[in-house]
Amino acid sequence: xxxKQSVALAVALLLVLLANSVFVVDQRAVAVVLEFDRFSRxxxxxxxHFKVPFAQSVAKFDHRLLNGSKTDVIPTGDQKTLNVxxxxxxxxxxxxxxxxxxxxxxxxxxxxxxxxxxxxxxxALGSRSIEDIVDGDRDQLDQSLRREAVAKAGxxxxxxxxxxxxxxxxxxxxxDAYYERMRAERRRLAEDLRARGSEDADSLKATADSExxxxxxxxxxxxxxxxxxxxxxxxxxxxxAYGQDAEFFAFYRSLDAYRxxxxxxxxxxxxxxxxxxxxxFKYFKNPGKDTGNxx
Numbered sequence: 001x002x003x004k005q006s007v008a009l010a011v012a013l014l015l016v017l018l019a020n021s022v023f024v025v026d027q028r029a030v031a032v033v034l035e036f037d038r039f040s041r042x043x044x045x046x047x048x049h050f051k052v053p054f055a056q057s058v059a060k061f062d063h064r065l066l067n068g069s070k071t072d073v074i075p076t077g078d079q080k081t082l083n084v085x086x087x088x089x090x091x092x093x094x095x096x097x098x099x100x101x102x103x104x105x106x107x108x109x110x111x112x113x114x115x116x117x118x119x120x121x122x123x124a125l126g127s128r129s130i131e132d133i134v135d136g137d138r139d140q141l142d143q144s145l146r147r148e149a150v151a152k153a154g155x156x157x158x159x160x161x162x163x164x165x166x167x168x169x170x171x172x173x174x175x176d177a178y179y180e181r182m183r184a185e186r187r188r189l190a191e192d193l194r195a196r197g198s199e200d201a202d203s204l205k206a207t208a209d210s211e212x213x214x215x216x217x218x219x220x221x222x223x224x225x226x227x228x229x230x231x232x233x234x235x236x237x238x239x240x241a242y243g244q245d246a247e248f249f250a251f252y253r254s255l256d257a258y259r260x261x262x263x264x265x266x267x268x269x270x271x272x273x274x275x276x277x278x279x280x281f282k283y284f285k286n287p288g289k290d291t292g293n294x295x
Contacts, residue, residue, distance in 0.1 A: 020053035097157030120148035
């Protein structure tokens with residue numbers, strides 16, 4: 001072999017050794033170095049790295065957020081079932097633990113994490129009734145699921161970023177019975193409220209009627225008192241007038257009596273035929289009689 005061939009062979013071997021000694025980790029990935037297919041070390045920093053040629057190999061994994069989702073039928077605490085559509089987001093947190101737990105297989109990691117979330121979801125919903133789940137705080141339920149998933153996913157070297165329930169729905173036959181029960185309960189509450197309202201209305205009406213009667217009675221008492229005072233005052237004035245001119249006072253009273261007796265009344269006779277005798281017609285028979293003041 002010539003010298004040039006030897007140099008060329010040496011350079012080629014050097015290039016092969018160099019090619020098997022370096023590797024590049026992208027910023028979107030992490031890697032593990034395996035020595036004879038056994039874990040040696042984790043590589044989490046992006047850039048150029050070195051390894052032992054031929055004896056060591058490199059496995060790279062996606063370090064971006066990964067998603068998982070599922071729709072499952074889960075029983076509740078009151079022995080009903082719910083169709084639950086949920087999802088979770090995760091990424092690799094501990095490369096060494098992740099590789100040891102899953103062999104670096106994202107499908108295996110997703111399945112195990114799905115099992116963790118599903119178990120947490122069954123525990124959370126299995127301790128609540130449908131009414132509590134429907135009327136409860138969904139955000140609080142999501143946070144509870146996330147806490148459970150984070151605690152259990154740490155063993156897999158995984159960081160759970162988010163867990164959320166997208167939809168909760170009842171099977172049709174369960175939904176029909178549940179909503180009918182809710183409608184019956186709402187009708188019962190409405191009838192109870194109407195009955196209470198009617199009772200309150202009757203009480204208020206009775207109170208108002210009692211107060212009205214009291215007010216009317218008090219007004220009548222005051223009116224009678226005022227009328228009595230007026231009558232007393234009128235009697236006093238009449239007495240004074242009678243004392244000053246008794247004959248004129250009698251004439252005035254007779255005129256007032258004539259006006260009331262002969263006044264046309266609705267529905268009454270238009271003409272009265274009577275013989276003008278008696279004291280009542282005193283001033284009719286002798287209109288020119290002295291009234292006591294020369295008038």
